[in-house]
Every structure is written in structure tokens, then in C-alpha cells.
Amino acid sequence: MKTLITNIGELTTNVVSGDDLCGTLRDAAVLIEGGQIAWVGQASYAPSANNIVDADGRAVIPGFVDSHSHIVFGGDRAAEFEARMAGEKYAAGGIRSTVAATRGASEDELRARMRGFIDEMLAQGTTTVEIKSGYGLNIDTEERLVRLAAEVTPEVTFLGAHVVPAEYADRADEYVDLVVGPMLDACAAHSKWIDVFCESGAFTVAQSRRVLEAGIASGLMPRVHASQLRPGDGVQLAIDVGAASIDHGTYLTDADVAALAASDTVLTLLPGVEFSTRQPYPNARKLIDAGVTVALACDTNPGSSFTSSMPFCIAVAVRDMGMTPGEAVWAATAGGAQALRRTDIGAIAPRMRADLVVLDAPTRVHLAYRPGVPLVDSVWKDGVRVIGGQS
Ligand SMILES: [Zn+2]
Numbered sequence: 503m504k505t506l507i508t509n510i511g512e513l514t515t516n517v518v519s520g521d522d523l524c525g526t527l528r529d530a531a532v533l534i535e536g537g538q539i540a541w542v543g544q545a546s547y548a549p550s551a552n553n554i555v556d557a558d559g560r561a562v563i564p565g566f567v568d569s570h571s572h573i574v575f576g577g578d579r580a581a582e583f584e585a586r587m588a589g590e591k592y593a594a595g596g597i598r599s600t601v602a603a604t605r606g607a608s609e610d611e612l613r614a615r616m617r618g619f620i621d622e623m624l625a626q627g628t629t630t631v632e633i634k635s636g637y638g639l640n641i642d643t644e645e646r647l648v649r650l651a652a653e654v655t656p657e658v659t660f661l662g663a664h665v666v667p668a669e670y671a672d673r674a675d676e677y678v679d680l681v682v683g684p685m686l687d688a689c690a691a692h693s694k695w696i697d698v699f700c701e702s703g704a705f706t707v708a709q710s711r712r713v714l715e716a717g718i719a720s721g722l723m724p725r726v727h728a729s730q731l732r733p734g735d736g737v738q739l740a741i742d743v744g745a746a747s748i749d750h751g752t753y754l755t756d757a758d759v760a761a762l763a764a765s766d767t768v769l770t771l772l773p774g775v776e777f778s779t780r781q782p783y784p785n786a787r788k789l790i791d792a793g794v795t796v797a798l799a800c801d802t803n804p805g806s807s808f809t810s811s812m813p814f815c816i817a818v819a820v821r822d823m824g825m826t827p828g829e830a831v832w833a834a835t836a837g838g839a840q841a842l843r844r845t846d847i848g849a850i851a852p853r854m855r856a857d858l859v860v861l862d863a864p865t866r867v868h869l870a871y872r873p874g875v876p877l878v879d880s881v882w883k884d885g886v887r888v889i890g891g892q893s
Contacts, residue, residue: 505534505885506551507858511559512865514828515542516836516849524828524866525849532562534856537885542850555891560879561865563831565629565857566812567838567848569657570749570770570799573619574612574647575637577603579804583778596805597637597665604637604647613650619802620654623810626876629857629883630838630847632657632799634697636664639677641685648692657842659695660686660722663713665704678709682716695746696722700736707735714743723843729753730775741765747797747841752776752784763793768841770797771833773818774807786833787824797837798830813869813877820870827867856885 508531517525531548533541541549577600582590604612616633623631633655635647644662651658662681670677686696696717700710704727714724724743728736730750737758740748748762749770762769769789776783789796798815801807809815816830825833839848847855861868862879869877880890 503535503553504540504551505553505555506548507532507534507555507557507562507860508545508548509559510545510557510562512561513542513850514561514563514831514835514866515851516564516832517851522828523832530562532850532858534882534885537856539850539852539854539856541852557860559864561861561863561868562850563627563859563861563866564835564848564850565859565881565883566627566834567630567842567844568623568628568799568802568812569632569747569797569838569841570634570772570801571619571631571810572634572636572801572803573631573810574616574633574635574650575600575604575804576607576612576615577804582805583808586779598668600637600804601639601667605640605643609646609650612646613653616650616654619810624881624883625878625889626811626813627859627878627881628810628812629859629881630657630842630844631655632659632695632842634659634661634664635689636661638662639664639667641680641688644685645688645692648689652692656694658693659697659725660689660693660717661697661699662686662689663698663705663710665699674705674709678705678712682712686716686720690717690720690722693722695725696720697725697727699727700739701728701730701734702732707739710736710739711743714739714745718743725749725841729758733758737762741767746843749799749801750775752781754784754789759789759792759794762789768795768797768837770799770837770841771819771823772799772801772807773815773823774800774802774809777818778807778809783818783822785824786819786829790825790829795837795840796829796833797841798833799838799841814873817870817873821873827870831866831869856882858882860890
């Protein structure tokens with residue numbers, strides 16, 4: 503089966519061409535075969551196919567790669583959000599209320615909720631999602647969370663070191679012993695990544711290093727939550743251990759920025775967090791100009807960012823973080839792929855997975871220009887139209 507999507511008004515390939523980061527083609531076509539992109543080029547030169555889809559001049563972009571989410575959890579924290587909007591400050595410890603609700607939820611409840619979020623994301627153009635554990639904080643529940651996540655994505659992250667659970671208050675090192683010992687043993691087989699929240703109120707740099715090194719020794723690849731609430735040494739730690747990504751980076755020092763620019767660690771910005779916690783937005787313009795590779799992700803979670811919308815994050819990144827629309831779309835697609843060390847997604851080019859989004863708009867700029875408006879016409883994942891379309 504060969505499918506040709508043709509009459510594409512603006513195609514974002516992410517194959518850099520000159521100074522166009524997005525590798526934009528106009529009047530383009532894409533041939534899909536066997537779940538992969540087989541050909542990309544001018545519509546007038548397109549090869550033949552048995553299934554022709556007319557994009558009617560719409561824009562097409564790669565499927566969003568959301569490299570940071572926490573979508574296996576129980577409960578809801580709407581009241582905490584409401585109180586915060588009324589002036590209360592965000593603190594990392596709020597995670598504990600979700601831990602209690604998650605431990606109390608059945609496996610079926612957690613699975614149904616997680617699958618609901620996956621559907622919600624797909625309908626908004628997200629074709630790859632990373633999912634973290636971190637709301638169990640005991641062996642049984644953490645194992646359940648990574649096992650459930652592995653049902654829907656290969657990008658599973660063990661985040662037993664999300665926060666110190668209440669029953670280990672003042673015994674953080676003992677909790678780290680549990681995380682790097684039997685909890686890691688139970689979770690590693692279902693996980694690709696090891697992560698830690700390196701932040702005051704969560705884990706120290708020394709504790710974080712222990713967690714990451716134990717994960718690496720178990721065959722997992724490192725990524726780090728750091729510098730969300732204040733500057734710290736988590737960025738340098740992430741670079742030291744060769745992390746694929748350091749996530750948050752709301753508060754970075756000049757030394758952090760220089761070190762990131764000289765590294766192959768991606769900085770994943772999470773604008774939904776600043777939006778939902780009323781923190782200042784990081785200056786993505788300055789970061790990109792300094793040479794840092796930036797990704798955008800939703801950080802979907804019930805405490806600090808309960809959006810699953812990559813278009814929303816793009817709109818905020820353009821409006822409040824100084825990114826151009828092209829940079830923001832790149833960061834939400836190719837940037838996310840780099841943050842997951844994936845070379846088969848995040849671009850529309852031969853041999854890439856056929857994951858793409860047809861926008862109900864003539865240009866990707868509309869993702870920021872028309873905030874809050876559903877602009878997804880159809881979504882293709884692994885060469886199959888999973889959202890929209892007639893056939
Ligand atoms: Zn997170």
C-alpha cells in the first residue's frame with residue numbers, strides 16, 4: 503500500500519536547508535509506504551500511489567514528540583491550582599497528594615486514565631509520548647506505573663526519585679537506598695530511562711548522582727529534572743552523566759547556559775509549568791542564540807502543568823519566551839526526538855516513521871497565531887491515519 507499526501511501548501515520537513523531550520527517545502531507531497539516516509543518533494547514530481555490524499559493546500563508538520571509527561575496517576579489537584587491562582591506559592595511537596603491517590607487507585611483505573619490522555623494527545627497531534635513513573639514511590643506502585651506506561655510507549659522513564667515520600671521524611675538517604683536497590687530492580691526491565699528531580703525540596707546533587715549512576719549501571723539512559731524553582735547544580739550533573747536532556751531549566755546561570763551549549767544534552771523547556779505555577783518564563787531566545795538545543799514538552803501532570811497540548815506550549819513559547827514559530831515547531835518535533843535520542847521521528851524525510859499532522863491551516867505559524875483553536879485536520883502514525891479523514 504502506497505499513500506501519497508499531495509497538494510500540501512507548506513511542508514515542515516525539519517531537514518535543515520540553508521538558514522531554514524524547518525526545511526520548508528511548498529506545493530509538496532509525501533509518499534508513505536510500510537509505515538515509513540518513502541519520498542518527499544514537489545507535488546508535480548510525485549511518484550504514483552494507489553491511495554491519494556489531497557491536503558487541499560494545508561500545512562503538514564511532523565507529529566509532535568512530547569518528551570516529558572507524567573500521565574499515570576490517580577486523583578486531581580484542581581483545588582491546589584485554584585489556591586495557587588489566588589496567591590499561594592508552588593512547592594515540590596504537593597506531589598505527595600498525588601502519590602496517595604495513585605497508590606489508592608486500581609490498575610484498571612490508572613490504565614484507563616493513561617489511555618485517555620494518550621487519545622487526548624493524539625487528537626492534538628502528538629504521535630510520540632514519553633511517560634514517567636514517580637507517583638508510586640514504593641516498589642509495587644512504581645513497578646505498576648512503568649509497566650502500564652510500557653503498554654503505550656517505548657519511552658518509559660523510571661522516576662522513583664521524584665520526591666521523598668512522607669514515610670521517609672528526614673530519611674532521604676534511606677529512600678535513595680530503596681530507589682537504587684530493589685525499586686530499580688523491579689522497574690528497570692520496563693524502562694528505557696532513569697530520571698531524578700534534582701532540586702531543593704526533592705533530591706540533592708549527591709543523591710541525584712547516585713540515582714542516575716545506578717540507573718546507568720542497570721542499562722537505563724539518564725535524563726534529569728532540575729533548576730525548576732531556583733538555580734542549582736543539576737544542569738552540570740546532567741551534562742556530567744551524559745543525560746539526553748535536562749528538563750525545566752527555568753532558572754539557569756550563565757555557566758549553565760555555556761555548558762549546555764557545549765554539550766549534546768538537550769534543554770527541554772516546559773512552558774505549561776511556568777504558566778500553571780505563575781513563574782517567570784525562561785528566555786528561550788537567549789538560550790537558542792547561545793547555541794543551546796531546545797526542546798518543548800507539556801510535562802502533563804496534575805500538579806504543575808495539566809495541559810496535554812503541544813500547540814498551547816508552542817503558542818506560549820512564541821508569545822512569552824522569544825521563539826519564532828518555526829523554532830517552536832522544531833523544538834516540539836525534532837527537538838523532542840533529540841531529547842529522546844531518537845533518529846526515526848521528528849522529521850519528514852525518507853526512512854523516518856510516517857508520523858505527521860495535517861493542520862487545518864495554511865502555515866505552521868497558525869499554531870501560535872491562533873492559540874486555543876483546534877487546528878488538527880488529521881494525524882498519521884506509523885503510516886496509518888489515526889485521527890480525521892474519510893477513509
Ligand atoms: Zn516532570
